[in-house]
Amino acid sequence: MTADLLAPTATRPPAPAKLRILETADRLFTDEGIRTVGIDRLIQESRVTKATFYKHYGAKERLVLDYVRNRHRQEADALVRRAADGDAEAAVRALLGATLAELDRAGFRGDAFLNTAAEFPDRAHPVRAVVTAHRDWFAAELAELLRELGHDLPGDAADDLVLARDGAMSGAYAGDPIAAGAALTRAFERAIAEARA
Known part of the structure; x- marks a missing residue:
């Protein structure tokens, strides 16, 4: 689905x-x-x-659905490129680097998916369903990379990193992007260290 x-x-x-x-x-x-x-x-x-x-x-709603799906395709294509050489650690680090670059981008306004979810609070709304599907996909892809890296609990670690990324995206927009980026880096480094242990 x-x-x-x-x-x-x-x-x-x-x-x-x-x-x-x-x-x-x-x-x-x-x-x-x-x-x-x-x-x-x-x-x-x-x-x-x-x-x-x-x-x-x-109607505008059909455009909004295309907008969210297009954002998903952009992120999916970027993740596929990062993981293309089969080096899971490099892919995880590249994902972190891309997120840090986004936090530092001029005009950064937070995560497009979180912002869209905030504007469509009804979980049954088709736009919100696409946002949820994207987030589920992202967590699953991150879990697979962590599994390849050797993490004992890749699903749990992926959930932790998704939430850490959510917090960094929101925190960078509403507050201090440097502190948000540093906190996100620590979370990713912990997950990578756990996979190596």
Whole structure:
């Protein structure tokens, strides 16, 4: 079921106008929040007509679902690239490094999935279901890397690291990104040391 929720809605490459709408939504939703950005602004900044927007999406909720699925694909592709050489420790460290770089990025506004979940509090809502599916996928992928690394409790360790990452993403946005990054680094280093023990 998780894979179904995260799968793209179309098998063909998107039309250029649809891609522009999605790229605009990604930027605006990430920078300003989903609920604050209206359809008229999306249309204007995407440089499409209202008819084109409705042809491709029909409603804002379908665009939000594509936005979350697209964010998932970006993270999944990046994780696959990190793990491509089969070195689980290098992949875990690369994931940490990418997260630390994100915490330090100018304009960082927190984790897109946590922010989306906050805007869609009903767990039964389709958007929230995709967020949950992404988080389940991420924890499972991290657990698999930790298992490959030799961790005795890879599922538990992955859960700990997912929550540590959540805290670092929120803490960096709301407070001190340096302290958040240092705390996250300690959590990842502990998990790696446990796997080596």
